[in-house]
Amino acid sequence: MALKKKPVTGMKDILPAEMQVREYVMNQIRETYGGFGFHSIETPCVEHIENLTSKQGGDNEKLIFKIMKRGEKLNLESAQAENDLVDSGLRYDLTVPLSRYYSNNAASLPAPFKSLQMGSVWRADRPQKGRFRQFVQCDIDILGDSTRLAETELILATTTLLGKIGFKGYTVRINDRNILKGMAAFCGFPEEAYDQVFIILDKMDKIGSDGVARELAEAGYDQDKINKYLSLFETVAPDASGVRSLGEALKDSMDQQQAENLAAIMDSVSQISTSQFHIVFDPTLVRGMSYYTGTIFEIQVDGFPGSVGGGGRYDKMIGKFTGMDTPACGFSIGFERIITILMDEGFTVPGKEDKVAFLIEKGVSDEVLNGAMKEAMEKRAKGGTVLVSQMNKNKKFQKDSLQKEGYTQFKEFYKDALK
Structure with missing residues (x-):
């Protein structure tokens, strides 16, 4: 029987023309983020299965490539459950490995610690354009800084990088999980319902306001609460003033300082950045990862479905390893999606000698x-x-x-x- 020459489904061979573009972008990433003081690190591609299934990764935990025990530890005859067969898995993102890395090495790292990590991750996902089962992620994170300086630096670094590789006119959407909770509380949704409400809200860009209202009603929520909730989104301006106005309206349901903090981040980025992009307050932005605790953001490029980058604050994750919470915030660019866009546009590496x-x-x-x-x-x-x-x-x-x-x-x- 002849061997199979095509790669495994969801993975791909990279031809020289694309490899040149990938290496150029990687070099720009290292140079740009290095200029912002980020330190390159590397973590293993294999993680303990307990870490990967700690309910930090949202739906990605359903997509883990699990690794069977090896040697004498693998006993197929006596195995009664998956845990008897599996002890590790391929990482599905870089955030969980970074949190373990920091927890294990914090004493040897500067504080705050600015991390740059690039590497392959694996998800047993349904392949489509710009989405693979093995793909490169690129993350920058700031650990140990609880102030808005962290978010501002992350956004400035990421948008500076995108500007250097030719992106302009794109949109950075920004929100805060605390604002999401404040809006839900203001409208009378019980706290235990927040996750379900946010999952439905996250579909706003696909099913519209009417679709969100219908699904909330089907989930059993009171129509008056639904109407009050959706009316909030219709009146919010997409700028820093809109954030402050919303914070004032929600002053009995959330700390106004949280809205002011988000507005100040938007003001700072707008005043400082030299790249060409829009930063927009989007109160419907949810991001599915359950580990986010505060600011969240995504990058949207016109004409490309889905986001090409995203991140946020996750102040509780490192505490899962150490027992002591550590402020943490990160921004990941969709490396493969960016490469897909550049290749579709016929991008050529600039400035190379003949x-x-x-x-x-x-x-x-x-x-x-x-x-x-x-x-x-x-x-x-x-x-x-x-x-x-x-x-x-x-x-x-x-x-x-x-x-x-x-x-x-x-x-x-x-x-x-x-x-």
Whole structure:
């Protein structure tokens, strides 16, 4: 039986043209985030199954690639439950591993700690455009800072990066989980119902206000509460003044300082950023991860479904490891989605020196071959890119293919003479 040449469903081979773009973006990420003082770290791709199933990851916990025990620890005959077979899994995001990493290494890290982590994650998801079962995530996090400086720095760093790789006119949507809770409390929903209410609210962009009202009613909630709840969203301005006005309206249901904090973040970002984007208050923004405790944000690019980045504050997660809560806030860009957009737009890596291809006719003398290779080495020593390759019979097709890879100059070496 022939071996299968296609990759496993939901995973992909990366061709050289895309790899050039990926490496360029990764370099821009390291350079830009490094300029903001973030430290590169790395965590294992395999995590303890207890950490991955700690009810911190929302629906992602249903998508874990689980790893069976190994060697003598794996006993199929006596196993009665999954826990008898499984002790670890592939990470589904970088936030849970970061929290474990910080908990284990905090004494050796600066405070606050600004982390940059890039790496593959795995989810047994339904593959679609821009969504894979193995994909790269890129996270920046600030651990140990409870002030709005953390959110402001994260948004400024992320939008600066996007600006450097050519994105403009996109929207950063921002909200606060405390505002979500304040709105629900103001309208009389019981606290134990918040999660269900927010799950339904999160569908607003897909089913509209009428659809949200219908699903809330089907869930058994009072129509007066539903009407009062939805009317709040209709009157809120999408800027910092809207946040402050909403905070005033909800003063009996939440701490006004929480609204002021969010408004101040929006003001700071608007005044400081040099990138071209919109920052918009969106009180319908929920984000599904249950670990968020405060500010939340997402990035929306016109013409691309779903978000291309997101994050927020998760002040309770590290305490699950240490028993002591640590302020934490992070922002993740959708690396694969950004690459998909760039490739669809025909993006080419800017500022690269000309790439030269030396094509060698079959049968050239050692003197000609060695001379060509020596010349190539001299150009490489000066920082140039030189490909030395056997000349194909169909030279035109070969050159066309090399041009697609970015080669702009060609030098041909023949048995009798250099042409």
